[in-house]
Amino acid sequence: MKLHHSSKWIQASLVAVIAVFSASSAYAQDTGSRVAVVNSEKVFNESNLAKAMQTRLQNEFTKRQNDLRDSAQKIKTAAEKLDRDAAVMNEAERIRRQRELADQDRELQRKQREFTEDLNQRTFEERAKIAEKANLVLKQIAEQRKLDVIVQEAAYVSPKADITDDVIKALNSLK
DSSP, X not given: OOOOOOOHHHHHHHHHHHHHHOXXXXXXXXXXXXXXXXXXXXXXXXXXXXXXXXXXXXXXXXXXXXXXXXHHHHHHHHHHHHHHHGGGSOHHHHHHHHHHHHHHHHHHHHHHHHHHHHHHHHHHHHHHHHHHHHHHHHHHHHHHHTOSEEEEOOSOOOGGGBOHHHHHHHHHTOO
């Protein structure tokens, strides 16, 4: 089970550190500021912290996901049986079973929504922890390399300006 969600909402925390290093555009033009780029999605997917996060989330949510899948299969099987048996049932029994199935389906949908909300919340919490550590690493790299600006995701990035692998390496070395 791969748990992967859009990261736009968490990238804001990485953006916060960028503001620390931003120079005014006039200053940047005058002095030829040094700029680097980081691919935050790669950091969130490939660092050891991200891999550990995936394992934690899988351990936490796999049983619930399997239970939901099993419940959905039971409802599907019961619906197929009802379709087969409907012709030989009296109307009251058929209506009773249809209502039971509808109730079970509504309950399953509610549990699926709760699962998704819980998974999204936990993913957000785990990614926020990674972002906090990544912000510290970005600040250290900026100071070491005398960078004025670090931006996320760019239309074009020269390999010499991409510090993503360095960020991942620094994150992986954290204890």
